[in-house]
Amino acid sequence: MSNSDNYTSPVDMRDAIVQSPIEAWEYFDFPSTWVLKTNRDFSIELLNRYSREERETEQPEWASVFPNDTTYTNTARVLYRGAPFDEKNVLQLDEFRAIVVQPTRDRDTDEDEPDLHLTQYEAQLSHIMSGGHLSGGYFDSLNLQVK
Secondary structure, three states: OOOOOOOOOHHHHHHHHHHOOHHHEEEEOOOOEEEEOOOOOEEEEEOOOOOHHHHEEOOOHHHOOOOOOOEEEEEEEEEEOOEEEEEEEEEEEOOOOEEEEOOEEOOOOOOOOOOEEEOHHHHHHHHHHHOOOOOOOOHHHHOOEEO
8 A cells, every 4th residue: 555546435445444554553642543654645533522521431241351441432533635434433441542443233143153243444443543452362352243
């Protein structure tokens, strides 16, 4: 992926993010933004539309692997060349150390499979925004399927 690439559809843009290495994303603190170092046309930002108190919520059961149950809702906006092409509701978990896209409930699963899932794109966004905090078995312990 180079800066000269032109992406004409959201599907192409999502694929580019899925294929990007997690370590190729740089985090900027204020506002909370991640920028792809190998192609700065791509960025992800947390919107923080509401106060911290308004965003506080219960930790979902699927996220009980985290030692700290402090959980907040938020929205992540994904941009290409400064224009938004996607927004995802996310949960900030474990005192803000992990950010995971809110999973979708799958109605047609076997009893042995988790009934919550993320797409590969949503899982990649979660890894990028968590800056490596999901490695070391945390992500695999979340009782989510990646489809």
